[in-house]
Amino acid sequence: MKKIQITDVIFYGVGGQGVLTAAEVMGWAALLNGHHVKKTEVHGMAQRGGSVESFIRFGKQVYSPLPVDSHVDFLVCLHPEEHVRFKDNLKPRGVDLIKYLEKAREAVADKKQFTNTFMLGVLSHYLSIPESCWLTAMEKVFHRSIEENKAFFAQGRKMGGSL
């Protein structure tokens, strides 16, 4: 049996940063692009300002909701102090988007709530999911400030690949 190609992404940070929301957009974008998606996360007590993470896996068919050897293709970390938690879990040719976090923070300035959307934009540069899927995904997940979210997403998408 041939090994099924699956893309593994982890979003992580601290409760309240929009980690789970970003993962939700990613999940929808992959689904809308025709992938089978499994996305797994923690709820409840841990969310009260504690460490939060969400794994997303997509491809033709996904069995396990967690990556089998705990290694992923993309690390999307939203908090510099949390980075250490999964920095060693990157596949050999994987991409760590931590190098964009500072840029994201500069770009959103005092509108910190859009950091997750900017980072999604960066991530989208590396994935072969059409932009239309991302935009529809954002419309499904964000209930407010949709245009502003799309604008920060576009900024991030443009930044992707530059570092």
Added chain:
Amino acid sequence: MSLHRKDENLFLFSGNEALAQGAYESGLQFAAGYPGTPSTEIIEYLSHLKEVDCQWSVNEKVAFEVALAAAIGGKRSLYASKHVGLNVAMDSLMTSSYVGVNAGFVIVSCDDPGMPSSQNEQDSRCFAKVAKIPLLEPSSPSEAKEFVKKAFEISEQFDIPVMVRMTTRICHTKENVALGLRTEIPVRPFGVNAQKYVMVPRNAYQRHINLEERLVKLKAWAEKTSLNKIEISDKKIGFIANSVVYFYAKESYPEASFLKLGMSFPFPENKVKDFCRKVKKVFVLEELEPFLEEHIRALGVKNVQFKDPSFRVGELRPEDILSIVKGKKKEHKKTISRPPSLCLGCPHRFVFDLLKKLNVVVAGDIGCYTLGFSPPYESLHTCLCMGSGITFFEGLSRSIDKKVVGVIGDSTFVHSGITGLINAAYNKTKGTILILDNGTTAMTGGQSHPATGTTVKGELTKQLSLEAIAQAAGADTVDVIDPAKHQEFEELLRRRIEENNLSVIIVRRPCILLIKSQKKQ
């Protein structure tokens, strides 16, 4: 599987949402539960559907009985809670298999392996066995949707409540789920039948005979059902696996043979023996308790290997499968992780600041305020289960020569604190209990309860008065205070602690997340 397609009808659904949708499509008419991670979203999802009469109940025992009775009355019904919630309904659960149902009744119990949000990691499968009810275990959100439909059918075919056992990793995993149409099920007539529904000893004895007969039939059914599925591939290595663990193994060993157990009670002995005959070396994979293991050991098959007992603790993860195959022990790794803390602006912060200052022993309870145990407060000293903030206050007061304060949240007080308060008053306990009233069930995301005056559907209803019920339970004094008024709060608490009375102070200030979400709307 035809998931690799673009489909307008596909949604990214969590296991909880998928299960709720499956129940809805099965013609579900009534649902009840009490919030608890990882189960909360089941009732929340159902509350948005106009065809389903749905409620947050006072506690799980109440939810279970109301839902079972609704099924006996003729409507397809569902109960949902977290694993420890089912403990509260244990009394009702144990006799429910005797009386059986009328329309289908499904019990959803959501276990929390690894305890990201619980006080223990008990295994609900053991409850299904001891309560003598069939047990279904989906492995994914899409299976949760299908299995709950099956559960209603089994429940009606065999006149028995059916447990669907979920785990955190299934409840809170999302995947592509296709929506289907609802089948309307007519309400079944309720016929008076005292022999079946009145559990006095003579009737119960006959119902126990009847139950054992139903279980024999269910066992035969479990042997045949495709819920228990043999997949023969490489005959050198095979896995018997349940729940999400099946998928971990399936991805790690795509060429192995599998016996996927989707219905593990009554246990399909012959199917297991058959599988073990076909495959040379068999590994049994299951999270938590050795439930499958004990059944399989009793069969006396020789070519089977079980996990080391160290793997009974915590969640099984994909990387553990290889360790189990190699017969290794679990390494309990310490991971770096930021601990949770009380939110900025949380009213509980004022309370624990003060309790720390007063240097009293504090009996705590389940909720956000349990975090008062951790730095910088370190001023909550016990927490066992729902309601123990008051009962531990009483017990500790009887033993310790120091001031003891009981702390309990508003939702928790209504859930199981009232009986403790009556007991304390009845048995002449002196001391002070704080009801931390933040106007919501905060820990699980802000659900309504009787003292909020709104239902799960957001409708206004009778509002329970915490003041009146505390007084009626026998508190000598009942005060209401805003903890943000530091000085008044401190003066009041100091005074009440020194009195030779049973005092209740309702510490009332809304949850900061509740205020934020109201501002957004």
